[in-house]
Amino acid sequence: MKKKVLLIEDDKTVRENTSEILELANYTVKTAKNGKEGVALAKSFLPDIIICDILMPLLDGYGVLQIISKSPLLEHIPFIFLTAKTTHDDLRKGMELGADDYISKPFGESELLRAIESRLKRVKILEQNSKPIEFKNVSGCLNIKNIDQFLATKKVFTFNKGETIYCEGNLSNHIFLIKKGMVKTYKINEYGKELNTGFYSSNQYFGFSSFLKNTPHFENSKAMSFTKLYKINRAEIASIIKNNNHILYDLVIHLAGNSVELKNKLMLFAYGSVRKKTAVILLNLHESFTEVVDNEIFITRLNLANSIGIAKETLARTLHDFKEEKLIDISTKSIKILNKMKLSKVD
Incomplete structure (x- = not known):
């Protein structure tokens, strides 16, 4: 069956030429002259x-994408911008709104067709991955006493400091378990501002969203130090659950805790003061961050500010106030918590 393409373009010449190219490539094409x-x-x-x-007149491409992405009937459809407007801010805005790709004018026939074929193939993969998991037996997952016994059969992947593990928009059939090292997850907003969404260390899992919902990752991840980790795929998880019910409880506990932590963080970001957000993030890092020695957290000011969602200058003022109140002590490379109890009661 022919694939259907909707082309929205106000320039008559571009619209007709592009439509002709697509029809010759065996697509069914309909066109619109405005948004x-x-x-x-x-x-x-x-x-x-x-x-x-x-x-475009009446409704520009950004407006079209916003409407399309909010419609349950249309939100799954791949969306490609065709434009001569390709500054960094334009690209960032489009991607933040959910665009799948850009094609810059003027473009070649092969460039256009490659972009379309690439996106349609990705949709096919998503559809295949959205099928229910078959609970089949997988080698290494039968009658294991604990996760460690299973992990002994798994390949260990290594990442150097600063190396990307996955990017926003990637699709993954794995969850990740850190054997050694430190990983951060983060998002980039439309202005290029980074917001850290989590820090993970040894024996912690991350990357659940794509694995569970069969959707692309909504964030990026990067190794903060030399890191070793395992990738556990859907079939393996299904087999472990089927054959080893005693392990299922641990997985459920971790998933539930991850969900509660995320909701609490969203509430904090929405309603918490700068002081409250800074105090909570510091305490969270103290509990889970591997770079902690004798209550001293070794983290860059930039990473800390990005974790809280504030400017470095605002963070500097807040840390100075905390130091004056004898809640923390600070150096160029670290922050030492002096009074956890008082820090937890900061408003």
């Missing part, structure tokens, strides 16, 4: 992919 018309057509045509210009 408003394109949104209406998308709802009736239900294309397999949408190609949309940014600068």
Whole structure:
């Protein structure tokens, strides 16, 4: 069956030429000359992919993408911007809104077709991965006493400090378990600002969102030190659950704790003061961060500010106040907690 393409483009020449290329490549094509018309057509045509210009009358490409992404009927459709407007801010804004790709004008026929084929293949993979897990027996997962026995059969992956483990938008059929080292997860907003979403150390799991929901990762991850980790895939988890019920409890406990921690963090970011957010993050790092020696947390000011979601200057003032209140002591490379009890009661 032919794949359906919706092309939204206000330039008549570009619209007609692009449509002709796609039809010759055996796609069924419908076109719209502005964003408003394109949104209406998308709802009736239900294309397999949408190609949309940014600068258009009535409704620009960003507006089209926002409407499409909020429609349960259309939100899954791959969306490619076709535009001559390609500054860093434009690219960032589009990707933050959920665009899958950009094609810059003028473009070649092969570039256009490659972009479309790539996105359609990705959708096919997503559909295949969304099928229910088959609870089949996997070698190494039968009748194990504990996770350690299973991990002894697994390959260990290594990452150097600063090396990326996965990027936002990647799809993964694995969860990650750290054997040794330190990993941070983070997001980049439309202004290029980094916000750390978590720190993970030895014997901790991360990367659940893509694994559980069969959706691309919503954040990035990077090794903060030389790191060794395991990748545990869906089939292995399914087999462990089927054959080793005594281990299931540990997995559920970890998942539940991860969910509660995330909700608490969202509430803190939404309603907490700068002082409260800083105090809570410091205490959390003290409990889970591997770079802690004698109550001293070794973390850069930039990473700490990005974890709290504040500017470095704001963090510096807050840390200075905490030092004056004798809650912490600070040096150029570390922060030492002096009074956990008082720090936990900061408003």
